[in-house]
Amino acid sequence: MSLNVEQTLRIIYKIGDKIEENKQYLTELDAAIGDGDHGINLSKGFRAAVEKLRNTQVKDIGETMKIVGMALVSNVGGASGPLYGTAFMKSGQAMIGKTEIDINDFYKMLYEALSGIKLRGKATVGEKTMVDAIEPALNELKNAIDEGFGAISALERAKNAALSGMHFTKEIAATKGRASYLGERSIGHQDAGATSSYIILDCIYEEVKNILEGK
Amino acid sequence: MSLNVEQTLRIIYKIGDKIEENKQYLTELDAAIGDGDHGINLSKGFRAAVEKLRNTQVKDIGETMKIVGMALVSNVGGASGPLYGTAFMKSGQAMIGKTEIDINDFYKMLYEALSGIKLRGKATVGEKTMVDAIEPALNELKNAIDEGFGAISALERAKNAALSGMHFTKEIAATKGRASYLGERSIGHQDAGATSSYIILDCIYEEVKNILEGK
Amino acid sequence: MKKIINNPERVVEEMMEGIVAAYPQYVRKLENYNVLVRKNSPVEGKVALVSGGGSGHEPSHGGFVGEGMLDAAVAGAVFTSPTPDAIYEAVKNVASDKGALLIIKNYTGDVMNFDMAKEMAEMDGIRVESVIVNDDVAVENSTWTVGRRGIAGTVFVHKIAGAKAETGAELDEVKRVTEKVIANVRSMGMALTPCIVPAAGKPNFTLDENEMEIGMGIHGEPGTHRENLKTADEIVEHLMSKILGDINLEEKDDVAVMINGLGATPLMELFIANRKVDEILKTRGVRVYRTFVGEFMTSLEMAGFSISILKLDDELKELLDAKADTPALKVL
């Protein structure tokens, strides 16, 4: 796999579309055990990110990601703003100067994203947050690469791991974020942030596949 | 007709009962075009008056009426408190020292009551207030006495005139009191104060009749 | 009826106890009467200001007892005028050698009860004058009715009359200034929801989910009309057109503005309304000298608000700026 700047942009625009499509759904998930703004806030953030990108002549993939991160930080607010913002900014930092990335670069980016999220939010797996989707995806991506899988299959395994992680958030009680006030009463509800993380990872897989398959 | 202090007290207690019985009804009439407290307020006032009378060794009918008037003034509030309070106080003033009253005395009392109400409230007939019940009653009482009717018949004619006056308030728009804010929209609704005035006059007729008939 | 109360019959008494517990530095309560008076009353050499009315309009009027505003506030039952004996007791307790001024809102009940109290106090040799506030432009054709109602503009009357009295002015001087405020203030309100008088236990009127009542009175008296909910800007435009249609405001005139919440309307919405009020005034070249946004004269938990505009001259400006220290209104 090799993605250039333009292809990276295409993926980000697509993520923006997906978030828009799922705005209501994410908001409803958040309403059940949080404050019902996750979809609204993310959509505001990605709209700002896309607008910014469309009006910027980006040099490299690092800069692209940092622009997205900063747009999210300054437009989302709440908990997910700093978290996703940090994730994109950190993954961008690791790609400064790069105009092409391969699957190993992507692994590095996801690794930096998760580290940023965990540093900022201090959550670990099992606390019913986006970490429950991203960390399994990262691990699975590593396994797949190590096992010699191609980029598309590796991404597919990663996003499937994210999906399982997302489903797993239903089974557990929240100990981080707003849902933690509900304690045991949060069990049975799927975490909104884990869901948006899965949506993003799934979208990346789909778009990379399309791109590599020449669609 | 001749009523002594004890019989006067009996009539007042009976008025208290009647107001209590009609509390809800009066309140509903007031709610439609006023603020829905006429029954509540009057009941509070008459309960206070009756309690005060039960704990006082009254000397004469003037004092009795003044006690009622003062209890109404200090316990009813709103528009009807000063109006009914003044009415009772004024009629009491005219009977100071009297331990027996006849139908001419009663006419004098009602005359003073109405004068007091009109002085205080500055309403005339046709403004959709208690004056619309009391003034016709007073006039009819005078006519009946002049025409030589006995006390019971005279009181009956008076309370029937009050009833017509009360019904008449349905036909007209309020230009005094809280209902006046509704203007034309108050037409079709019966005035609460005219209704309580009729209830009081009707009760007086019934009780005088009972007393004179030895019931 | 969802209310944080104990006994609907005792809400006023219990509220009084809660006010005195909260503000002992400002007020004391007269025994046996629902009357709050200034801690240090009577204030010698100062005309005493006495106001009051039915309860349910808090912070009116008890919240305005204190330095630079009222000397006594008399509280009736919810939405019911207080009785003359309580008003009389208030006057007796706070009147100084300079006498007392009664500030009455124009409702038949209030006017009659205060009038009787005035007569009682005068029989005691106390000098008493009274003024009647009638700022609500929703009620028209005053020659045919009892005239305009007194609503939130009354708070401006308390503020300025209080400041004047604090200067040691004589009763007729205080009355003159107070009447100037009354002549210069206009208000109008609107409601989105009714409220529930505790003793009644049910709403005093109903409005559909998309309906509002324009010109609503503070006891739920009907306004000028009902219509479907509009935007904040449209509502403000209508209320302002009624207010400005009734008071002569020219370019460079100074005004004080009050955006008064009726009980359940968030401050956020009051500020959104104020934004438009300010814009309308500025467009006309009228200068906004001071603005008050908050709850000053409420109707229990009614949703809605009123706008009051007070035209100012130099005398009124100075008095509006004078120090006031009361639980509900402070000017430093």
Next chain:
Amino acid sequence: MKKIINNPERVVEEMMEGIVAAYPQYVRKLENYNVLVRKNSPVEGKVALVSGGGSGHEPSHGGFVGEGMLDAAVAGAVFTSPTPDAIYEAVKNVASDKGALLIIKNYTGDVMNFDMAKEMAEMDGIRVESVIVNDDVAVENSTWTVGRRGIAGTVFVHKIAGAKAETGAELDEVKRVTEKVIANVRSMGMALTPCIVPAAGKPNFTLDENEMEIGMGIHGEPGTHRENLKTADEIVEHLMSKILGDINLEEKDDVAVMINGLGATPLMELFIANRKVDEILKTRGVRVYRTFVGEFMTSLEMAGFSISILKLDDELKELLDAKADTPALKVL
């Protein structure tokens, strides 16, 4: 949704305009940011206090910008933490040579956004410290969760930190006193009705006609439990038992009390609640030094209230009594 607004997406911006129109003598707004700062900021020689959070809690926090309280208040979208760039901008604008103290309510979003802003300001060489307010005793077992929420007790934090900063104290001194207030304040609330976030257009939860939620958070976060509506005295007894179970109060201790309305609850009910709070404290021999009754940290038009109790020592008493002159809280 019955609201006096124009466009649900623009409520915060329009509110900001309405606030600035109302209080030009107190605040100005930073261009492009929903940030209100003191008219005369930065105040040299004074630690700058910066707070903020989601909108919908008015008068928090913009109403507390002014002498003796905050230097800047950052407003996020309704019930959503503001973003780091806005907070950073606020700090940059108000920080003096003495630095800035961020007063953060303990919500994941607020903490993270303020933290990022702090890092950004520090990169500019600005001295910044932060404190986290967590007064809500409804949330327990803090080791397992994100800890207690910050609610109305935050207003005491603003007041006392502001008074300390006004003395010209150094940043660490101001921080020490602020942390003492946080350690000494406890709150708990309850709700009778939900509220509607304008952008959502529907209530954030539902309660039956006879139901209340005890321990409700100010964004409609669930409390400890739901039950049938009880009397004011019973509700207060429960809230006070939770509060007093968490803070050590002895005879002759002094406290400040805040009875905070959530938006739609009439002052009458708040005073009825205060009556019982006062009685409970006095029965224990605790002295009520000062009481605040009103709306300080609301949840739009939610009905309900919270109680905050702040334990005072001589230092805190003096700072509580110090002059404050802000739109929403004045101490003379």
